[in-house]
Amino acid sequence: MQKTLKHEIKADYLLEKGIHILWSKGYNATSVNDIVMAAGVPKGSFYFYFDSKEDFAVKAIEKYFEAQFSPARKILENEDLSPKQRLLDFYLYRCTILKEEMDCKMGCLASNIGNEMSEHSESIRLKILEKETLVLACIREVVEEAQNRGEIDASLVPQDLVAFLEDAGKGAMITMKEMQSSYPVDNFLQMVNRVLFK
Amino acid sequence: MQKTLKHEIKADYLLEKGIHILWSKGYNATSVNDIVMAAGVPKGSFYFYFDSKEDFAVKAIEKYFEAQFSPARKILENEDLSPKQRLLDFYLYRCTILKEEMDCKMGCLASNIGNEMSEHSESIRLKILEKETLVLACIREVVEEAQNRGEIDASLVPQDLVAFLEDAGKGAMITMKEMQSSYPVDNFLQMVNRVLFK
DNA sequence: ATTAAATAAACGACTGGTCAACTAGTCAAT
């Protein structure tokens, strides 16, 4: 068991170092060499901890979601605030991260890799789908709560509304990368306010 | 000048054959070999017609926009219909293309390449930005017309509305690829109707 | 004769992945 723990720790270290490269350069432009060099680990070790580059990417996506979504989820589940306020805070938080932490240039790892690889790697596609479904479910719960309280137009189908908002955010993120400006994300936020408050 | 014409024709032929590969596989996963093999042309010729792979991509994006946006633009400029109806038709048309012609798997070349390459190729980034700005302007014109006629809520800033809709469509397209389902795009369309009709 | 165009071969660099040799530590049997 000690071995297994140690194994996991080092695999996690590789992931930690590799995620940012994968995030910034995408899948195909990131080489196994890039990853092991960033981690200061010989190439052979990589294949002791991961079956393949694809396997690494799948695990990187998993780790990415855990790291990124956890704090956002806390906002969503903060019982001190009204559901609607939680939703607004949630989107504000995520947009702020996008803009500030990543200089409007990196977007979201899952979205980047998903767009690049969905057609060509089923395991990557399914992993992203799995995680995004989870995120959608969390948001939808709060939307339903808000509708029950009459804070949000109850004629909107929660699933559809949430899917639309997530997609709109996704698109704004990509345009943000293209423009290297925060305008699309700011605009998205303003529109979210408008939709949710209408 | 005859030479130049012939030159252009063959360059165009290369582009035509290469665009679909670039579209489907993305930039990094598409090799110059893939392109010349698809066109049945020896590799050396490629570099007679294009400075580099990057140059090829830039020109492919240009050609792609011309081919894809032209018919959509006609819908937008059809004076027989009201501006609002034109907008609805326009989005319906583009979504239909996305779903049917490409089996929910390919999305939009510009969006794919933009997301993959914006951070790493300034020439690609700027070309996409240029073309998308043009598209935005065309749509905005019709929105303004619709607002003047009172068909669309005049309190919405046209630029912001159009940017938001385009981004939402972009995001829906990516999710469509991830889900391999038309739901995101159908949902987008329904939401557009809701926003424009409100 | 001039020159655009076409071509195959080759370039060095790099790719994802393999592998046999090696180290260090564990544990059971002596």
Place this chain on the structure above:
DNA sequence: ATTGACTAGTTGACCAGTCGTTTATTTAAT
């Protein structure tokens, strides 16, 4: 307590193949 078998972990050389690009040369049209 010491041994030897075993094993998790480590390592860099190496593989066959591909990458984007360049080149020298040939072909074809003017």
